Amino acid sequence: MAALSFTKLDDADFEQLRAYVYESCGITLDHSKHSLVVGRLQPVLTREGIANYGDYVVRVKADHTGRLRSELVDRLSTNHTFFWREADHFDYFAKTALPQVIDARRRSGNKTLRVWCAAASAGQEPYTLAALMMDTLGQEYAAWDAGLLATDISAQVLEKAKEGVYESEDVARLPEAMRQRHFVRQPDGRWQVHPKLRAEVTYRRFNLMNPSFPFKQPFDVVFIRNVMIYFDMPTKLALMGRLAAVMRPGAFMFIGAAESLPPEQRSFESVRPGVFRRP
Numbered sequence: 509m510a511a512l513s514f515t516k517l518d519d520a521d522f523e524q525l526r527a528y529v530y531e532s533c534g535i536t537l538d539h540s541k542h543s544l545v546v547g548r549l550q551p552v553l554t555r556e557g558i559a560n561y562g563d564y565v566v567r568v569k570a571d572h573t574g575r576l577r578s579e580l581v582d583r584l585s586t587n588h589t590f591f592w593r594e595a596d597h598f599d600y601f602a603k604t605a606l607p608q609v610i611d612a613r614r615r616s617g618n619k620t621l622r623v624w625c626a627a628a629s630a631g632q633e634p635y636t637l638a639a640l641m642m643d644t645l646g647q648e649y650a651a652w653d654a655g656l657l658a659t660d661i662s663a664q665v666l667e668k669a670k671e672g673v674y675e676s677e678d679v680a681r682l683p684e685a686m687r688q689r690h691f692v693r694q695p696d697g698r699w700q701v702h703p704k705l706r707a708e709v710t711y712r713r714f715n716l717m718n719p720s721f722p723f724k725q726p727f728d729v730v731f732i733r734n735v736m737i738y739f740d741m742p743t744k745l746a747l748m749g750r751l752a753a754v755m756r757p758g759a760f761m762f763i764g765a766a767e768s769l770p771p772e773q774r775s776f777e778s779v780r781p782g783v784f785r786r787p
Contacts (some may be wrong), residue, residue: 515553519548521561523665528565533581533661534717534747535738548583548692552576580662585738591636591674592681594733597762597782601729602640605760605783609728610645612758621654622725624733628711631669632678633731634658635701638708639690657723666711672701685722715748726756731784734764741770748775752786 517525517729525545526537539546549564557575558564613619623641625634638656642649658712660666679687679699691699716735730751736744751761752775761776761784763769769776769784776784 510749513558515546515550517561521565523625525561528569529580529584530681531600532577532717533585533715534743535584536740536743537584544691545584552579554642566641568710578663582662585662590633590681592683593630593633593680594765594782597731597733598636598640600780600783601637601760601762605729606641606644608667609758609760613728620725621652622727623729624716624723624727625655625656625658626668626714626716626730627735628658628660628669629662629672630665631658631672631709633733634669634711635672635685635690635705635732636682637729638705639686642705642708643686643689654708655663657712657727658709659712661713661715663713666713670711671705672706674701708709710720716750717743718750719752721750723754726754728756729760729762730755731762733762735768736763736764736767745770745773748773752776755786757786761785 522537522539522542522545528539529535549561552558553561553564556564556567558567568580607684609621610776613621621641623637625637629635634656639657641654645652646688658669661671667680673694674691676697676699679691689701690702692702694700716732732751736747739747748769754776755761760779763784765782767782775786777787779785
């Protein structure tokens, strides 16, 4: 097999690509990502017969089917996650945040519970959250209008998430009781999310850079972990405003342990590391 011939990505083309990616999905590419961009996009240029990266950007913008743009986002966004990641967040969600939200909804006389996982990736996080919701409410769950929306900008990972099939070493991170209750062992040794749990998660492709979030009902909890590491401070600040607009007063927001909010933002108050609340 002939070796792959790499097309040079010069500074002008990199700036053109960087600007397009930033404008379309908020991802900031600095020059340290130069080789990563080449490694992930070169196969696309080769397959499409595109001579250089400048022409590639032109082709992506002109592709009205959205196929090339979708592939660009899939290749440049890192969708690495695993079950029970940053476990203290799930513990706080199940033992503190969720009971407080449930109590507030009971007192309001409205048994509606809305949770949004805004970085669904391959489904590990949304299925975990939905399982915790079901376990916390127990037999009462059926009496609630409870739902979990899981979104991601990558169509590729959402398809995997909908299947809900995982390797045994991945689900091994989960508490034993949760794994046995909400997953089914497959003949090939893998595990699939139980149909009842899968039915509680709605997957949708969604771009967090949309100028407004057209959701019909406000959210009680939003998990948006390990997404903002790709965003600069102005992008984060604008995102905080859009998130606050679709969350109830008192709603909780969870971000990644390595992330931070812009110091000038006033939409959320810090509760503990990685956990914030809308006043």
